[in-house]
Each structure stands twice: as C-alpha cells, then as structure tokens.
Amino acid sequence: MRRSLAVATIIVATLGAGMVTGAPASAATPTCNGVGDAWTGDAGPIKIPSYNSGSTQNLSCNMVKGNVSSAVRNLQTELNKCFGASLTIDGNFGTNTYNALKKAQAAAGTTADGIYGPNTRHAFAITRGWWSGTRCMWVDA
Structure with a gap:
C-alpha cells in the first residue's frame, strides 16, 4: 500500500509540475x-x-467597461452612426x-458580451462593409 501511495504521489507531483496556468488569451491583446x-482599398484609410x-x-x-480613451470615443461615434445608439461621446x-x-x-452576429475586441471589429467590418467605401465604420475621432 505504501508503494502504491508513493507512486501515485510521484505521478501527481510530476503531472502537477508540468501544468502551467496562464492568463486568459485576451490578456495578450x-x-x-x-x-x-x-486601409479600405479604393476608399482610402x-x-x-x-x-x-x-x-x-x-x-x-x-476595450471593456471602465476604459476611458479616444478609442472609446471613436467606438461611441460608430455605435451612434452605424447602429443607431444615442450615446454621449465622452470617451x-x-x-x-x-x-x-x-x-x-x-x-452584427458576433458574441454579444459587451467587450470590444478583434472578433467584434471583424464582425462590424463585415456587417457594415466599411472597406466598400460606405465609411460607416469608422470615422476620424
């Protein structure tokens, strides 16, 4: 019994040592x-x-709730212009x-989690077709 317990302890210790817990993938963004x-092709930047x-x-x-920046101001402008929101543009x-x-x-057909990130940017670009020259997404901040 002692030998089985010792072997199990070694296996658990070895497996545990190889386990790495890291930050979520979003932390790298x-x-x-x-x-x-x-760049939007012929429509320019x-x-x-x-x-x-x-x-x-x-x-x-x-971008998440609590952020304050010109990037948020830009997002608010586009939410108003392209999606009919009535936000105060305060950043x-x-x-x-x-x-x-x-x-x-x-x-836009993406996860509605209230977090702006690469997936949302991509979904907005496809939905609103900003590369086609409509310029709904995005405007100068």
Missing part, C-alpha cells in the same frame, strides 16, 4: 488607447480603435456604451 488607420505604442499601432485590441466606456455595444454585437 492590449487595451485600445487611441485610433489608427485601417479609415480610423478605428487601436493600441498605439511609440510609432507602432495594433488594431487588434480590446468613457460606461453602462450605456456597454449596452449599446452588446446590441450592436448581436446585430
């Missing part, structure tokens, strides 16, 4: 803190939320922005 250019660090920009960024991702985003996500 930076928080949107500005606006950046996305449009401004969308981005993470700006030095001279680089990353359009794959997240504060509060309850009203959260609820408006969830409605827009549902309309």
